[in-house]
Amino acid sequence: MAASLALTLLMPTGAMAATGQNAGKDYENTRKAAAEKAALLTETYGTTSVQYALIDQGNIVVSGQSGRNDEEGKIPLTAETMYGIGSTGKMFVTAAVMKLADEGKVDLDKPVVQYIPEFTMKDERYKQITPRMLLNHSSGLRGSTLANAFLFEDNDTYAHDTLLEQLKGQTLKADPGAFSVYCNDGFTLAEILVERVSGTDYTTFIREHFTEPLGMSRTATPLDNPDPSGMAGLYSPTIKGQLPNESVNVIGTGGVYSTAEDLVRFSQIFTGQVEGILSDAAVSAMEQEEYKKGLWPEEADNSIGYGLGWDSVNLFPFGDYGIKALAKGGDTLLYHAALVVLPEHNMAAAVLSSGGSSTLNQLLANDMLLNALKEKGIIDAIKPEKSYGEPVKADMPEEMRAYAGVYAATSQSIRADLSEDGELSLSIIQLPDYPAEKYFYTADGSFMSEDGSTKVEFVTEKNGRTYIWVRSYATIPGLGQTALSYYAAEKLEPHDVPARTAAAWKQRDGSKYYVVNEKYTSAAYLQAPILPIDLTGGLPGYWADRQLTGPDSAASNVQIPGMSGRDIMEFSFAKQGGTEYVEAGGSIFVHEKAVKPLYAGKKSAATIQANGYAKWYTVPDKAAGKTLTVKLPKNGAFVVYDGNGAVIEFSTITGNNKVVLPKDGVIVFAGDAGARFELSLK
Structure with missing residues (x-):
């Protein structure tokens, strides 16, 4: 791998293959359908731009784009326009760990502390965490330590560099290996593991071992300092004009830029179309049903089912055709991505976007693959969408009333009310104005939505905890259908406090x-x-x-x-x-007591203190409607929000130093320690 000759020999045919426009007429229907649905994403579903590609047997046979790029319309979208791929980049760090495992340098089932001796936590169970648990989301780490991870055109490595220090003060939320629950920190920790074991920084490692051998010339990380003009344009609904490029600086978690064509080239590792990068055993290990090793709902149609790195190793609806499908999605604040791979058929599709969501992108990728399978005669037809049928109401047993109560999921609590006539009402306590969801008790012991798309049951698991189990088919008009089966919330038990x-x-x-x-x-x-x-x-x-x-x-x-x-x-x-x-x-x-009304007199100023903490102010009534002028320091910015919390000015984005202050608004000044903002109000 280190020799240039070896790199040349590993170049896949896909890297030199004809793209969609020159691939002949074999995939004409697939290309037409992809273009129509990509246009639907940008014209109807709020996606700014979308880029897509499909690879079959090492040849990129479909490739296209839709939407707008730069504000002036001078830079067209092309197959080389780069997008942030968010958590889809977790497949790179997973492959990197598996590469080290192939070389005998990492044992997936040995403790992580053997490879990162300085990794410690308050919770002694951390010593049981293995590399496998990082990659299948079962480490027990609490989730996401992402302060200063998402920056505008700033590749500051603070979030990566401070993770180990942050973890020192944390406990685990579960025994390592008890169950798989999505965890970003596990993949940043895996990134650090790759660096410690290889002695190479992560960006260099993936370039040498993956992107260069696979001919992925349009794939980079923030540390490669890619040209922002080559990135897809980003926009916010509340800020006029194009935003700067987004840098995600936890690279193993989600900090890779790429193109749809490059991503499907990368997929050839998982379809066996290239050799010498990962062993067959490593690829096979990645697609095993890791999620079944711990607590998980009964098997059902689903879009989530973790392997190593993969979000799903049994992606719906491909199981209905007897086809194994692997999937990984990714969402940053502004970029979105989806990669779907059919390893048994040597096919993959990637869809990237500015705006929108990874779920919508995955539906487009699914549709491209299904159309291609149909054109090739592998499937006869695309199956109709599914539901649980029209609900048949039944008398609810009295003992079901015991399941009423308060349930919780991340950052929210849900009230479950059960009426005598068998109606289940689920309402989010933190959103009192949001309509409650209604379900009816049916003869099979579940509660169903009136349209038959969703089933809800209560399950008391072997750990003694009770969960709301939701199975649902969600249809997105014009794009397709996704399925989910998941524990939506856990019942809270009374907790007395002193x-x-x-x-x-x-x-x-x-x-x-x-x-x-x-x-x-x-x-x-x-x-x-x-x-x-x-x-x-x-x-x-x-x-x-x-x-x-x-x-x-x-x-x-x-x-x-x-x-x-x-x-x-x-x-x-x-x-x-x-x-x-x-x-x-x-x-x-x-x-909020520290947030004082803004005073902007002739000589007023806001200065960032030695601790570097940002300074917040409220907009007093007498200042609302007046123009604030800020003399900005070199390393600083200010942001103004209206009374609803919407951004009306962000100097990092706009470069402006003036703003008309809104009624009931707030303003924050952020910068390096000692940064001074001189203020005047007229």
Whole structure:
């Protein structure tokens, strides 16, 4: 692999194959359908631009784009336009670990601490975590430590560099290996493992071992400093004009840029079309049903079912055709991606987008593959969409009433009400204005939606915990259908707290906390990064899914496989100089009492103190409607939000230094320690 001759010999035919426009008429119907559905994404479903490709037997036979790119319309979308692929990039770090395993340098089932000796946690169970558990989401790590991970055209490696320090102060949410629940930190830790074992930085490792051998010339990481003009244009609904490019600086978790054509070239590792990169045993290990090793709902049509790296190793609807399909999706704040691979048929499709979602992209990828299979005569027809049929109501047994109560998932609690006539009502307590979902008891013992698309059951698992089990078919008009089977929430048990703890939390109830440690280039400022505390309507002793564990602490203890139990954090409150702060997952927030009204006189200024914390202000009534002018420091920015929390000015994006202040708005100044913002108001 290290020799240039070996690199040349490993070049796959797909890298030199004709693209869709020159591939003949064999896939004419597939190309036509792909173009129509890509246009539907950009014209109807809010996607700014989309790029897609399909590879078959090592040849890229479909390739295209739809939508707009730059604001001026001067830079067209092409097959070489690069997109952030988000968590689809987890397949690169998974392949990297498997490469080291092939070389005998990593044992998937030995403790991670053997490879990263400085990895420690407050919870002694961390010593049981293995590389396999990082890759199949069963490590027990709490989820996502992503402070300063998403930045605008800034490849600051802070999030990667500080992960081990952040993990030192965390506990696990479950025994390692107990169940698979989506976990970003596991893949950043896997990235660090690759670096420690190989002695090479991760960006160099994937370039030398994957992208160069596979001819993926349009794949890079933020540390490659790719030209922003070659990236797909990004936009926000609340900010006029094109945004700077988004840098995701936890590269193993989601910091790779690529193209649809490059991604399908990468897929050839998993279809056996290239040799010498990963062994057959490594590829086979990645597509095993890892999710079945721990707690998981009964088997059903699903789009989630973890392998090593893969989101699904049995992707719906391909099982209905007797075809094995592997899938990995990815979503950053602004970019979205999907890769679907049919290893037994040497085919794959990739769809990337600016705006939209990975779910929509995956539906387009599915459709491309199904159309291609049909054109090749592998399947006779595309099957009709599925449902559970028209619900037949039945009398509900009285004992079902015991399942009523409060259930929890990540950052929310759900009230389940059961009426005497067998109606189940599910409502999100944190969203009182959101309509409750209604289901009816049926003869098979489940509750069903009126349209027959969704089944709900209550399951008490072998761990003694009770879950809401949801099975659902979701149809997206014009694009297709996806299926999910998952534990949506776990029933909360009563939790009594001491009087001192109750009093402390009663005082916080209704308060807001504002993030202070996000960099001035952070994309987190696109949505007001404010943490509200609202105990209203929830189960006593809880803040949404989080159990109140002391006067100054709270932590979620739910154990839900899949997606509903991801990113459950520990919250720690402390006072500094009389001001209360809260830390969670590496992010630090300040109490609203520290957020004072903005004063902008002739000589007023906002200065970032030595701790580097951002400074927040409210917009007083007398300032609303006036123009604020800011003399910006070199390393600083300001963001202004209206009364609904929508961004109306973000100087990192616009370069502006003036803004008309909104009524009931807030403003934040962020920058390096010592940065001074001189202010005037007219």
